[in-house]
Amino acid sequence: MEQKQLRTLIETAAAQRQLSYAPYSGYRVGAALLAADGRIFTGCNVENAAYAPSICAERTAIAKAVSEGVHSFSAICVVGGFTDESDDYSTPCGFCRQTLREFCSPGFQIIVAKNTADYKTFTLDQLLPESFGPENLRMKAPGKK
Ligand code: THU
Helix, strand or coil: HHHHHHHHHHHHHHHHHHHECCCCCCCEEEEEEEEEECCEEEEEEEEECCCCCCHHHHHHHHHHHCCCCCCCEEEEEEEEEEECCECCCCCCCHHHHHHHHHHCCCEEEEEEEEEECCEEEHHHHCCCCCCCCCCHCEEECCCCC
16 A cells, blocks of 8 residues: 555544544544545444443444445554553454455455554454355355345
8 A cells, every 4th residue: 555545544543533432441443444446434433331332443434334335445544542642553353353354355454553653554364364254155045135
């Protein structure tokens, strides 16, 4: 990915993090999901008093995109942590990795950033090796088009 586009993704995820609703954990996360058509879909974590209904930033972004009819993606950037100054490398949780697996290819890029100068890049296949996905259910299932 070009440096300019990478910078935009990191800045977009960081800006989105400001909208995180995380009153229980205090761990605020923002995501910027780059679609194949160049559009960027954002997401933040949205926690819940009953805890279990909470959703991560990555799945919020995927749900926003899919609900707009977009199913093809090339990268996601995640910015998260407790403080603005010394943020974590916020790697996607297992649920989010599997959700990305539904729509993204093995080479899909996952960028976990502290800021525009400090980040790590992985492929989906690195974070979810030997995974189970839509191809495993290739047979005509009832209700499948
Ligand atoms: N969280 C995310 O949104 N994405 C991640 O990659 C890791 C964890 C959220 C879930 C919860 O609201 C908070 O961070 C602490 O786990």
